[in-house]
Amino acid sequence: MDTLEQINCEVVACKNCILSDTRTNTVPGEGPENADIMIIGEAPGFNEDKEGKPFIGAAGRLLSRLLTNAGLTRDDVYITNTVKCRPPDNRNPLPFEMDQCKKYLERQIELIDPEIIITLGRFSFNRFFPDETIGAARGKLRKQGDQKFYPMYHPAAALRQDRFKKLLEEDMMNLRSLLKDIYISTASTSSKEESMNSGEQLSMF
Template identity: 50%
Template sequence: MNAEDVLTQIAAEVSVCTKCVLHYSRKHAVPGEGRPDAEIMFIGEGPGFYENEQGRPFVGPAGKFLDELLQRAGLKREDVFITNVVKCRPPGNRDPQPEELVACDDYLERQLQAINPRIIVTLGRFSMAKFLPNARISDVHGKALWVNGRLIVPMYHPAAALHQPSLKATVIEDFSRLPAYLEMARQGQPDQTAAEQKTYAPEPPADQDEHPTQLSLF
């Protein structure tokens, strides 16, 4: 099967999944959406209220902010693939539990294999922990590290900037680095031993607004 067919199959499996307790309270599972050959894959934490209602990722306030962040980076939803580490909404938007992460991990791994993105942008600490288990998001946000031949770029979840407005400028600056990271990823991983691997953090574009226009929250 080609990538699109594989993703369609995964979505069908997710829609009837009963591997963990989250299926009891879901209205719609949210397998993810986007280009089957996307160069950039965004991985969030889990669906929220609006996502559970519509069966699509990032369609609530955090999703609107994500759309604006993508636009600032010269991207559109149609250019990327967006999913979460868990595909059903945790009740009350609580954190995903370990057994729920395990239950969904096979779906995520198969999505990664099908899409084979150059860059994985993790949104929030739970998706970051899958690739960088010992990292602190406050230390590595907006930076990039080669992991198994891909650039992993941890970022704060867009919802964090809505709940903590002081983070908004940081999130905007981090997203502004994505075009530089994409160019880096296209050039391929430099020859490095594991001991030599390091994080990369290019300067944001020189014309980045110091006082960006107000972004809609709702």
């Protein structure tokens, strides 16, 4: 069985694409292994590459404020990116680079098994929904199999254009309501399962 520490060690040693030639540090991800919420961004930036931690620059500070507005903290969520190394000059991650990191991301998702995955930006969203646009999908709960997704614009977009900041704030507040529904639904399902198990045990006597 994987552990986050094991995955992180493999990411640190990874040489599968040219990003390993230019990185300062890998950025595997950060957060609790039992997080109910997983946030997937696009790629590390300058500050993240320097420190080896995700979302610690200006976009990260905005993300922290948005989480606070939704009644969450960074300690409540697991944060990672579609690629684990910074692309040179902050360019967009290339398909081949994302493919090389795919196995790490999939194992992180399987291990954490979050109630909901928040995708930030089009590259993160399109890893799971390749034929859709983030503009049309943002702020709406999606499902793929048993996994719930909640697409949002990337906080970096809000730093460039104010209109994206308002949309991010709206989507994060909407997420707060959705999370309540998800937790209520999960609690209800657990109660039903416990009742059924109790009934099965009683029927044995």
